[in-house]
Amino acid sequence: MQAIGTDPFTLGVASGDPLPDSVVLWTRLAPEPYRSGGGLPAEAFAVGWELAEDDGFQTLVAQGEVTASPEDNHTVHVEVAGLEAGRPYWYRFRADTWTSPPGRTRTAPPRDSRPARLRFGLASCQAYYHGYFTAFRHLADADLDAVVHLGDYLYEYAVNSKAGDRNYTDRVLPSVFNREAMTLDDYRLRYALYKSDPDLRAAHAAHPFIVTWDDHEVENNYAGPYDQTGSPPEQFLARRAAAYRAFWENMPLRERHRPVGPDMDLYRRLHFGTLAQLDLLDARQYRSDQAYGDGWKRPGPESADPARTMTGEAQERWLLDGWHASDALWNVLAQPVVFARRRDRGDAAYLVNMDAWDGYPASRERLLAGAQEAALDNLVVLGGDVHVHCALDIKRDFDDAASPVMAAELIVTSVSSDRDGADRLPLWDAMQAANPHLRFYNGRRGYVILDLDDQRARADFHTLPYVTAPGAPVTTAASFTIEAGQPGLRPLP
Ligand SMILES: [Fe+2]
Structure with a gap:
């Protein structure tokens, strides 16, 4: 040697x-x-x-x-x-x-124990070229059981010699990063770039990570064997195989998840005693192609087709069976995209995001019906993707104002994607007016701490004033609790 x-x-x-x-x-x-x-x-x-x-x-x-x-x-x-x-x-x-x-x-705690408390850090969406990973520096310093990563660990897009908005003046990144990742070598190099970030390294060194993926680990808004540009599936599957392989190589995942060609078993269940069951979904590999060509569209018969699926049939059955068998007080569903309904405006001309669960309403309905049937009292759905912190009440029927709240959804904003951001965003003000169950949003960068105990769940939405320069301090934009047995978010003063 x-x-x-x-x-x-x-x-x-x-x-x-x-x-x-x-x-x-x-x-x-x-x-x-x-x-x-x-x-x-x-x-x-x-x-x-x-x-x-x-x-x-x-x-x-x-x-x-x-x-x-x-x-x-x-x-x-x-x-x-x-x-x-x-x-x-x-x-x-x-x-x-x-x-x-x-x-x-x-x-993890002993399987049959009821630990007094669990604390998870939530993170998603870390475009290297949009800013520094300061959120991970603060997560590294937090007292946590684990970090749950909800996807977009990296982006396939090019990173220029000064790292975009990081605007490096003390180093020049090589040209190998300045193209969209397509090959195994490209994806491997992209992980090397992202993992060379000292704040991300500090978070990995401080806590175990539990990861799922979204789209950008492969390609924007891909669905199963379909990319967004309409490439022949066999061509896109070769790219997916390269991306999945580099993902497995670079994540702290077990051998059983090692991909075989373009296929990788990622969805899985972790138990934290009887306090929490954590189900991690793969919402990309098995999903039907987006309806109406993707994007924000009018829902209609194509998106409403009951044959459409976000999870694939096997994963859906696995999740529902797991909920039926659950002995946990808190059932946490970790997945990448917005689960609750989200219309862009209040009048009848509204559109919905075909890439999120709104584009797969029958799939969402099967999960909500399954959760109800399993008498799942304390369901908390985690998501990312939209680069905005959100707290949403999940209603059994979003069209019925009197319909009960049956779960809570916590969306974590991006680590760096979309640059510094702002507390309020006009687009999201309109969405909040159109969706009363959207209880809170904040358009800055940051992370969430989810704290679980016997009595309640608590979510602290942490934000950073900037990420286009390093070293920002952290503040708490809002905190919510959910009382065990009483679904629904309660704001903390
Ligand atoms: Fe993202």
């Missing part, structure tokens, strides 16, 4: 998908992350890892050695088992003479 001349741990470390007895540890060897192959020859390298009870690595609990192979772009995914439930651990890697920075992770 060749020596590694310079530090290969440039992209940091990560952990994810906590179980009561196991977590996944991740790193990648890339001494020159902005070059294809990361500056390593196309051969295998041994990577040692260790996991300790303390941040000084005095009491090791597990250790081992794995191979970083060129086929996986020298990424490693270590599934450590036999751990104690509900506690933090510290981990690090070694390669040749180099030691990685340490990471901290946390196992």
Whole structure:
């Protein structure tokens, strides 16, 4: 095996998908992350890892050695088992003479326990070229069980030499980033760029991540085998295979999620004792193509077709079965796009977003009916995509003002996408007037902290005054609670 001349741990470390007895540890060897192959020859390298009870690595609990192979772009995914439930651990890697920075992770609580409290950080939509990842710096400092990422971890779009609105003056990004990602090499390089961000690395090192994806991990508004430009499906599926492969390589995901060609099993369920069940949806791979050619359109027979699906039949059945079997107080559904109805205006000429659940109303209705049938009292839907914080009441029937509220939806704004933003946006003021169940929105960048206990859920919507320069302080734009057994958001003063 060749020596590694310079530090290969440039992209940091990560952990994810906590179980009561196991977590996944991740790193990648890339001494020159902005070059294809990361500056390593196309051969295998041994990577040692260790996991300790303390941040000084005095009491090791597990250790081992794995191979970083060129086929996986020298990424490693270590599934450590036999751990104690509900506690933090510290981990690090070694390669040749180099030691990685340490990471901290946390196992899930015992399966049959009722933990007193759970705290999740929510994040989505991090266009590198629109601003700094300051939200992750603040998330890194928060006391959390895990970060739940709701998609658009990266964007396929070109990043210019000064990183767009980051406006770098102290470095020049290479031209490999200045084109839309299409090939496996392109997507791998794009993850290297995003993961070289120090704030994102800090968040990964501080907390386990639980990720799902939206569209931009592959291509804007793709649906199953269809891209937005009408490419032949077999051509787009080759691109999807490249994007899925790079996603799996670069996320702290288990081996069982490793993609096969253009297919990757991503939807999954995590338990946090009996306090919370977290169901993560894949809302891209199995969905029907958007109705009426996508975009904001008038709903009609094409969008209302009951055969249309957001989840595919197997995933839908899996979710409904999982809700029926749930023993959790809180059922949290993590998925990428807006679930509740959202009309752009109050009069009869309204349009809806065909890419969100409004374009798949029969699919949404099957989930709401299933949640009702399962007598799911405390359903909280999480989403992202729109680059705006929102709190929405999910009504059983959005057309009936007297229809009961049956769940809450929390949409997290973007980490950086759409630049600095503003508290109020004219478009969203109109939407709020047209959709009374849209209880709150804020158009700045930021993140959400979701805090769950026996009595209530609490959501704190955190915002940043700017992201086009680094180092913004964080403030809280609004907080809501949901009392267990009484669906509906209550604003906190
Ligand atoms: Fe986005």
